[in-house]
Amino acid sequence: MQFELTREYIDDLKKLIDQKNETEAKAKVEHLHAADIADILDELNTEEAKYIFLLLDADTGADVLSEIEEDDRKRFIKVLPIEVIAKKFIDHMDSDDAADLIGGLSDEKQEELLSHIEDVETAGDIVDLLHYDEDTAGGLMGKELVIVNENWTVLTCLRELSRQAEDIDEIYYVYVVNDDGKLIGTLSLKKMILSPTSAKIGNIYEPDVMSVHTDESDEEVALIMEKYDLVALPVVDSIGRLMGRITIDDVVDVIRDEAEKDYQMASGIYEDIESNDSIWLQTRARLPWLLIGLVGGIFAAMVIATHETGLSATPALAFFIPLITAMAGNVGVQSSAIIVQGIASNSLGIESTFSRLMRELGGALINGLTCSSLLFLSNYFYSDSFALTISVSVALFAVMIFAAIAGTIIPLMLHRAKVDPALATGPFITTLNDIVGLFIYLSIGAYFYSMI
Amino acid sequence: MQFELTREYIDDLKKLIDQKNETEAKAKVEHLHAADIADILDELNTEEAKYIFLLLDADTGADVLSEIEEDDRKRFIKVLPIEVIAKKFIDHMDSDDAADLIGGLSDEKQEELLSHIEDVETAGDIVDLLHYDEDTAGGLMGKELVIVNENWTVLTCLRELSRQAEDIDEIYYVYVVNDDGKLIGTLSLKKMILSPTSAKIGNIYEPDVMSVHTDESDEEVALIMEKYDLVALPVVDSIGRLMGRITIDDVVDVIRDEAEKDYQMASGIYEDIESNDSIWLQTRARLPWLLIGLVGGIFAAMVIATHETGLSATPALAFFIPLITAMAGNVGVQSSAIIVQGIASNSLGIESTFSRLMRELGGALINGLTCSSLLFLSNYFYSDSFALTISVSVALFAVMIFAAIAGTIIPLMLHRAKVDPALATGPFITTLNDIVGLFIYLSIGAYFYSMI
Structure with missing residues (x-):
């Protein structure tokens, strides 16, 4: 088939x-x-x-x-x-x-x-x-509507339907308006078929109708249709007059695009691209993020350079640089992904930023303690420097806590400032966490080496 | 509202x-x-x-x-x-x-x-x-169907409809079957309303009907409904008998879940979790990936340790470790995201793996040359070691090419082996790229330092 x-x-x-x-x-x-x-x-x-x-x-x-x-x-x-x-x-x-x-x-x-x-x-x-x-909803909507007046009978409706429906592929709902053209409800085809032809629309229509304003954002439209399982959604102007309808097939694309966009942003891909797009298009979407990473890497090099004397004395500190930056990056990406997806699917609920942060912190404590204990054990048996063992583990713990906080707070703050929180995922947060993580690590290392 | x-x-x-x-x-x-x-x-x-x-x-x-x-x-x-x-x-x-x-x-x-x-x-x-x-399609489908026989008239249909439709909230399509219960087509309510009551269904139904088998995967169902803009999709058994129907609202959830799952996997989150889930649930989903990162970091430490003598002689090589690993990670994540999304939205088309890889390689050459030239310029002016300048730039270029190849080939290979390619994104590919990237970097560094 x-x-x-x-x-x-x-x-x-x-x-x-x-x-x-x-x-x-x-x-x-x-x-x-x-x-x-x-x-x-x-x-x-x-x-x-x-x-x-x-x-x-x-x-x-x-x-x-x-x-x-x-x-x-x-x-x-x-x-x-x-x-x-x-x-x-x-x-x-x-x-x-x-x-x-x-x-x-x-x-x-x-x-x-x-x-x-x-x-x-x-x-x-x-x-x-x-x-x-x-x-916006206005940009998504189509004008193909079957509209009936509340004062008509079912018979008038059926006649009007034959006339209006000629250009329309599929009818999902019949919309009911009053004499001013204001949307007041819907009438299902099922109801129309099952009612006597003399019944007045005003007596059989369903007055509970969900609608959106023409200015509503497409993402909001998608969330509403998804949440309320709607196949079509009428669009009204500021005084409630019926202007058009949005069908689910257009919204399915918005949902996939939105979810894909967040993933692309998190992966450091700036514009919506497809796997079949040309090299030039793909490069334009990817290079900017790589340049951010490059500049971040140069900053990271500067941070390490300021600790050059310590590093010459104890080159083993350098061994764990990739571990620290990788873990900072992983934790930050995890935390920000959870927030960004929560915002996208509108499932954050009414929990306050503070209690959300506390929960994230709780998780970070468990993950941080587990990882740094394991690292401590591994180094305790395989490394001959106790200063190194303790520095790396303490630093890993501190870095993971910092990354979890940054990964949670930054997207929430961006969202509050009406900036797309997905900006805070991917290369941006990884780079920030790299630099701060290194700073924490090398400072802690310098401290313990001078101590022990 | x-x-x-x-x-x-x-x-x-x-x-x-x-x-x-x-x-x-x-x-x-x-x-x-x-x-x-x-x-x-x-x-x-x-x-x-x-x-x-x-x-x-x-x-x-x-x-x-x-x-x-x-x-x-x-x-x-x-x-x-x-x-x-x-x-x-x-x-x-x-x-x-x-x-x-x-x-x-x-x-x-x-x-x-x-x-x-x-x-x-x-x-x-x-x-x-x-x-x-x-x-599967069988797991998604419901039994609420309006079924008519091809031998009935519109009048019989309308009567049957009143009977069958009682328990059904909304009718999208009426399905037409033959005497064996096999699905042969659909009839739109619009067509039924606009046809004379004496018309025979066999003469007015639409024989082109898309259907899926009960065993079809839910992701495939979602792709079909999305591609063909379907509001409902009938499900048939192996001999073509109509078993049920899937409605778009159930599929919208599959589409969002699928897109979110890929993003979560790429972010190192193993199970489907929500931002409101408990600390324990979130930890269980996140800790496994962090442990992979931890083990990878320990391997990376070993790679650096084998170059310890070189590093003691030229500690400045350590400065650029974060830059190299970060860029390897960024490029790998970008490449794998493009492939994984292409697979998820079924938009890879019929392009061969080879030509896809060549395109990716072309992009990697442009990005790699741009980034390593910029890094060369930056180091040329700010670093006093030409050996460092040349090592870092050459290594960055090599690492970016490797990361692009690995990020493209690994998910494609997993997909061919029927393993979820999203596994190749996130911590796994980042960790692999970190280790290989470091190895390339330090080997190139050792080579140029012994040369110059």
Whole structure:
């Protein structure tokens, strides 16, 4: 039932394109789902992709255009005549997908494209949607709604439904508005089917309806739909008028993107990149973090250099530098990951920063004591310097406590300052912990060596 | 419209519980969404939560039981009489949620609970679902389906719908089966409403239906629903008979869990934990990775110790140990994150391992050359030892190339060996890169110092 993309499939298709064998090339793709065709186009070069794309019927083409990745989409739109895009595809797209597509064009191209759309209502919807910020509920929503008035009967509704539903693929909810256009509730299709046709909507609709304002952030929208298990969420303006609806499939992407973004930030990858992106794109996303690490490393070198005399006297202190920095990094990354994920999934609850910090500190005590005791035992038996043994263990303990505190407090503070807390994960926190950890370690080492 | 949980709200509620003020306590929670009530119970102790829980009506209580976190759910079920759970709540739950709940009990308790369920059909559905592995399509699916036969008319369908739909909250699709119970297609409610009542289902249904086998993994299910923008996905047995359906809300959790799990693994957190989990739970999840880091640090110390004579002669070599290990770690984490995310979102495409590695290598060359040139310049001006300057830069370059290769190849190899590639991220790859990086660095250092 599902299509599996293989190297052979792509090679066959490329051969057909090469031979300009329209019939067979078309037969090879037309029965596939738009998402699979989008994957195929991703493996072709621009000319080949354009060839296949123009073989598709308008409906499939529109779906494929919505499914392909943004980079690929831009590549296509450049090589296709703008009139073709407007007439053949935009008309068959959901308004939110159309607005996403058009929003990526230059102002000039936007105007040209809009002028080619024949249906004035569609063009109007798209222009409306272009006003909203991409990362808000307004930017996510589509205009495809089935709206009924509370004063209608079920029979009027069913008639209206046939009219309104023509352009809509799937109806999840029917929204009920009052005479001012304000959203007052929903009506399930099930309820409509099971009610007598003479029933008044005002008597059978469900008044408890969750909605969001057009300005709500996409992450908040995702959290709400996830928490309340919603398939669609209506969007209202500041006086409660129904403006559009957001469907779960758009939100699933936000959820994955958000979770992936946090992981990428923690891994020192700055921009959203895919494993298939070009070397240049990947380098641009990765180099900045590496440079932070580099500067941090140079600072760390300076910290060690200030202890050069001590280190010449007792070179064994240098042995444990990697252990100290690695453990500082590991603890810091763990602590910050827990906070960042808690913030992302909105599961921090109402616990105060103080009690959260105390809990983290409790865990750090257990982990710190365990690790430094084990290290103490290992060094006690294998090292002939007791000063080294005690310095390294005490320092490890101190460094792990510091790293846990920094890893907890810094993301919480950033979050409070409305800065993305994921910034505090990855190279940034690792580098900070390296430098402070080394300072703690070498200071403690100098102290014990002068003592013993 | 949405409820915001505050410390004051919880304090007020606790006071009402303390005063045994049933009426007001009930009034304070009963208008809320089950998901919000679940959040509230999470902030109460077991006795308080039980008190509130028993005030809820059966429907809300069942929804709350499905919404609360697994730990909390177990805590509850322990203190509630098993007969109450069975009679009051299980009957009102979706079969998949009920099976999840019952699956968490001991065999003995399972039997006792099932014996209290009055509706034999419900009990049978739950027993069927208990057979499936939690991480498979069978474990995710529910039995709440609206099924119609291809030989029926729309009128028969509408009648059947009223009967079948009674227990089902929301209908997304109506599934069409043949006389053998095999899934042959779907029928949208929209289509049913818009067709004449005498139309035969066989003539109006949509035969293109995507389905999964009961044994399919939950991650694969999530990828399919995400890719094809599905709200519900039917599940079939090995001969194609319709067994159940999976809804998008269950899959959203799988997607978030999966993305979070990869991030947690990369951060050195072994079990799925929440920011609110107890110190013991968090320690159990974190300590194992820290111990790996500790052992790695001891190995690193040994690597440095073998170069002790060189280090005594030129202690400045020690200055750049943190820089080398940090950069090795950063590059390795970046490379492995890209691969692991590509695997998780199934976006690796059909590119071969070799060409992927070449691309990664290309990026590593650019990043490595940039970083080591900058370090060379910095040391050229600030260090008086040219041997140090050249050693550190050459070593940094070599280490970054090695880390990129290891970070790409190891997760790909694990994936091919059917081991979770996320294992290769985080402390494991950092530790490996630390040790190998140090070895490369100190060997190169020894070489240049003996040369110059």
